[in-house]
Each structure stands twice: as C-alpha cells, then as structure tokens.
Amino acid sequence: MGRAFVYVILGGGVAAGYAALEFVKKGVSHGELCIISDEPVAPYERPALSKGFLLPEAAARLPSFHTCVGANEERLTPKWYKEHGIELVLGTGVKSADVKRKTLLTTTGETISYKILIVATGARALKLEEFGVSGSDAENVCYLRDIADANRLVNVMQSCPGGNAVVIGGGYIGMECVASLVINKINVTMVFPEAHCMARLFTPKIANYYEEYYKSRGVNFVKGTVLSSFDFDSNGKVTGVDLRDGTKLSVDMVVVGIGIRPNTGLFEGQLTLEKGGIKVNGMLQSSNSSVYAIGDVAAFPVKAFGETRRLEHVDSARKSAKHAVAAIMEPEKTGEFDYLPFFYSRVFTLSWQFYGDTVGEVVYYGDMSGSAFGAYWISKGHLVGAFLEGGTKEEYEAIAKATRLRPEIEDLTELERQGLKFAVTV
Ligand code: FDA
Numbered sequence: 001m002g003r004a005f006v007y008v009i010l011g012g013g014v015a016a017g018y019a020a021l022e023f024v025k026k027g028v029s030h031g032e033l034c035i036i037s038d039e040p041v042a043p044y045e046r047p048a049l050s051k052g053f054l055l056p057e058a059a060a061r062l063p064s065f066h067t068c069v070g071a072n073e074e075r076l077t078p079k080w081y082k083e084h085g086i087e088l089v090l091g092t093g094v095k096s097a098d099v100k101r102k103t104l105l106t107t108t109g110e111t112i113s114y115k116i117l118i119v120a121t122g123a124r125a126l127k128l129e130e131f132g133v134s135g136s137d138a139e140n141v142c143y144l145r146d147i148a149d150a151n152r153l154v155n156v157m158q159s160c161p162g163g164n165a166v167v168i169g170g171g172y173i174g175m176e177c178v179a180s181l182v183i184n185k186i187n188v189t190m191v192f193p194e195a196h197c198m199a200r201l202f203t204p205k206i207a208n209y210y211e212e213y214y215k216s217r218g219v220n221f222v223k224g225t226v227l228s229s230f231d232f233d234s235n236g237k238v239t240g241v242d243l244r245d246g247t248k249l250s251v252d253m254v255v256v257g258i259g260i261r262p263n264t265g266l267f268e269g270q271l272t273l274e275k276g277g278i279k280v281n282g283m284l285q286s287s288n289s290s291v292y293a294i295g296d297v298a299a300f301p302v303k304a305f306g307e308t309r310r311l312e313h314v315d316s317a318r319k320s321a322k323h324a325v326a327a328i329m330e331p332e333k334t335g336e337f338d339y340l341p342f343f344y345s346r347v348f349t350l351s352w353q354f355y356g357d358t359v360g361e362v363v364y365y366g367d368m369s370g371s372a373f374g375a376y377w378i379s380k381g382h383l384v385g386a387f388l389e390g391g392t393k394e395e396y397e398a399i400a401k402a403t404r405l406r407p408e409i410e411d412l413t414e415l416e417r418q419g420l421k422f423a424v425t426v
C-alpha cells in the first residue's frame with residue numbers, strides 16, 4: 001500500500017504550518033503536497049502552550065491558535081488544508097525513512113514516496129531518566145512539548161488548587177510555566193543547577209531582574225543543585241522532591257523543563273548531522289539534495305556569525321520554513337537564507353526581545369529598577385546583540401535593525417550614555 005507526492009513535509013508543527021502557507025502562496029497544485037504528523041491536530045503555534053493555554057480564565061484553545069496566526073497570517077484550519085488540496089495525515093508517525101529510495105514508512109504500514117522531502121520533526125523534551133532520576137511516568141509529573149502534555153498540565157494544576165509545585169529547570173519552559181502556575185495560584189519552588197535562571201541567554205544582571213520579580217510574586221528559588229530522587233505515595237504519585245544538596249520539598253505536582261533533543265533519529269547514517277541537528281546549506285538543503293530540513297531540527301549557516309547554528313525558537317522555524325519553500329519552488333529567484341536570530345518571551349506582565357548573539361562585552365542601559373531596560377553585546381568593535389525588556393513595537397524594531405546593521409562601536413561609555421537612543425537613531 002502506498003501513495004506518492006511531489007512534496008512531503010515530515011512533522012506537523014510550527015515549521016510545517018508555515019511551509020504549507022508558503023507552498024500555497026507559491027502556487028502548489030492540488031494533490032502535490034502531503035504533511036505527515038504524529039500529533040492528532042493540524043499544525044499550531046506551539047508557544048501558546050506555555051502561555052495563553054495555561055491561563056485560569058479565557059484560556060486559548062484550538063482552533064484559535066493554529067498556524068499561521070502567530071505571524072498575523074491566515075489561520076490554517078483542517079478545512080484550509082482540504083480547500084488547498086493538501087493531504088494532512090494526522091495521528092500517524094513515520095517510523096523509518098529511506099532517502100535513497102525517497103520513501104517513508106508510517107506506523108500504519110503505509111509507504112509514502114516523495115520527490116522532495118522537508119524534515120520538520122522538531123524536538124523532544126529530555127526526560128529525567130536521561131539524568132539518572134526515575135519517576136517521569138508519575139501522574140503528577142508534567143513535561144511540556146505538545147498539546148497532549150499541555151492538557152495534562154492543566155488537569156494536574158486543577159487537581160491541586162492552592163497546592164505546591166516544584167519546577168525543575170531554569171530555562172524557557174521553567175520560567176514560563178512558573179509564571180503560569182503562579183497565575184493559577186499554585187505555590188512554586190524553582191530548582192535549577194546554574195547560579196541564575198536562563199543561563200543560556202541572560203547575564204547574571206539580567207537574570208537577577210527576573211528572579212527578583214519572581215520572588216516578589218512569591219516564587220522560591222533553589223539554585224546550584226539538581227534533583228536526586230522523588231518520594232511516592234502508595235498510588236505512585238510524587239509527594240516529595242529530594243535534591244542533591246539535601247533539600248526536601250513536599251509537592252502536589254512537578255513540572256520538568258530540562259532541555260530538548262532534536263528528532264534526527266530517522267536520518268542518522270543517511271544525512272550529515274551537526275550541532276545535534278540535520279546540517280543544511282543556505283537553501284535549507286541537507287547532504288541529500290532531495291531532502292530539506294527546517295525549524296528546531298535544522299542546523300543552518302547563520303551568515304552574521306559565520307558559523308552553523310541550530311536554533312530552538314519559533315521565529316527561525318517560521319522563517320526557515322518560508323525560505324526552504326522559496327528555494328524549492330523558485331530556486332532561481334532565491335538567495336541564501338540570511339537570518340538574524342530572534343528570541344522573545346512573555347511572563348506575567350513582563351515581555352522581552354533579543355536579537356543577534358551574546359558574545360563580547362555587555363553594556364547595560366535603562367532603569368533596571370523600573371520597567372524598561374536593556375543590554376547590548378559588543379564583539380570585535382561591533383554591536384552584535386541587543387536585549388530589551390518592556391519596549392514598544394518601534395523600540396523592538398529599532399534594536400532589531402541596529403543589530404542587523406552591526407554598527408562599529410568605538411566608545412562603550414558613550415553607548416551606555418545613549419542607551420536605547422543609540423538603536424533608535426542608528
Ligand atoms: P515542532 O516541535 O513545532 O513540530 C515538530 C512536529 O513533528 C510535531 O508535530 C511532532 O509531533 C512531529 N514529529 C516528530 N517526529 C515525527 C515522526 N517521526 N513522525 C511524524 N511526526 C513527527 N519559541 C519562541 O521563540 N518563543 C516562545 O515563546 C516559545 N514558546 C514555546 C513554548 C513551548 C511550550 C514549547 C514546547 C516551545 C516554545 N518555543 C518558543 C519553541 C518553538 O515552539 C519551537 O522552536 C518550534 O515549535 C519549532 O518548530 P518545528 O516545526 O521545528 O518543531
């Protein structure tokens with residue numbers, strides 16, 4: 001049994017949704033494109049899961065956040081795919097791929113063949129077991145990667161109103177889930193091994209701002225240590241969290257956000273991998289010219305840094321998807337992907353954006369005791385990164401533009417004095 005398509009997108013997440021829209025804009029014909037996803041729903045904006053989805057009132061639910069609403073584009077409901085002749089194969093995993101034969105074998109036993117394959121398999125959440133701790137399967141231990149996880153988290157949260165949660169991991173999931181738990185009136189202790197939160201991006205000074213704010217909202221921090229084990233009741237529910245530094249915390253629920261691994265398994269030994277992802281060129285094309293990779297799973301050349309990076313953020317998923325489709329459908333009109341890394345987050349009433357890279361010296365500006373402040377990163381005499389908390393739309397656009405321009409910076413004191421004005425007037 002089998003079907004054949006010109007284009008197949010493997011994975012049905014953010015990148016798949018944005019790629020589908022671009023295929024339609026570029027005139028794909030009915031019956032040419034197929035999307036295969038092991039999720040039971042059409043592609044949606046994953047960032048909603050740690051924000052609007054977890055609100056105690058007026059929570060976001062599908063179909064409101066199907067792609068591509070996150071970039072103010074059309075909302076692609078299952079009806080939209082049907083109307084555009086795109087085959088949406090949902091609730092179906094791909095269990096093996098053969099890039100020489102150009103075929104995929106699904107969990108339902110079907111062989112799907114393609115002329116061009118776009119790999120958009122994203123990533124999976126790392127499990128505690130991978131760090132030597134067992135208990136991930138307990139009913140009150142939650143991860144957050146997909147809509148099933150988010151539904152489960154909501155149910156667990158609602159089962160213990162006013163209860164105690166421990167959030168393990170001080171990264172994006174940790175920070176955003178803590179905020180959502182507090183908004184749901186759950187008492188939270190956040191545990192992570194580093195000296196400060198968001199260690200991949202924040203400097204100690206920036207992290208301190210958010211930690212102080214979180215403390216003012218009642219969050220308790222236990223830093224510089226990791227989980228050693230859980231205590232369980234007779235039903236297998238976690239009742240206590242034991243940390244390596246000897247701390248013991250009693251809990252009603254646990255949320256784990258300890259990083260991800262890209263889903264490359266189907267292609268190991270078939271495609272060149274780098275930085276944990278599928279290595280692609282400036283056209284998002286892998287070491288096999290019929291296979292492209294986009295989103296979290298792709299390691300692509302970031303021109304501005306002169307090196308290959310794998311990014312785990314929604315903006316790069318959206319833009320790499322769009323670029324890959326342009327490269328496939330209009331190769332003669334499409335140049336190399338020239339992407340400026342962009343990360344953001346929203347927690348409580350706070351909101352920040354970051355563009356570029358965090359290398360070199362840091363210059364802070366604004367009022368860190370107030371609601372708007374930022375930082376610039378200067379490397380080899382040029383501005384290479386910019387962060388801003390509490391900016392306006394125009395101010396965020398200004399730091400993005402300034403970072404893209406990489407202006408020469410001669411005097412760091414003068415840059416500090418000018419602060420945000422530097423980006424606005426550059
Ligand atoms: P994505 O994970 O979206 O999709 C991959 C798809 O492939 C999934 O549907 C998966 O089930 C499917 N799949 C995998 N293997 C398969 C197989 N073998 N067969 C069939 N299907 C398969 N970023 C940001 O910039 N700002 C933000 O605020 C947030 N917030 C946020 C919240 C939460 C809760 C998460 C988990 C992540 C974020 N992110 C984020 C990150 C952002 O969502 C992420 O970078 C994109 O979803 C990546 O898009 P992809 O399409 O690459 O993977």
Ligand code: NAD
Pocket residue numbers: 050131168169170171172173174176191192193194198199200226227256257258259260312313314343344345346
């Ligand atoms: P992360 O990489 O942001 O953070 C992982 C955290 O895990 C680290 O900060 C560290 O504190 C912790 N950690 C590592 N090893 C540990 C251990 N042994 N024990 C305890 N803690 C440990 O990953 P995440 O927070 O899990 O996020 C998952 C993915 O979702 C990432 O790709 C992230 O970019 C994405 N995401 C992004 C956003 C956003 O951009 N606003 C929001 C949510 C999720």
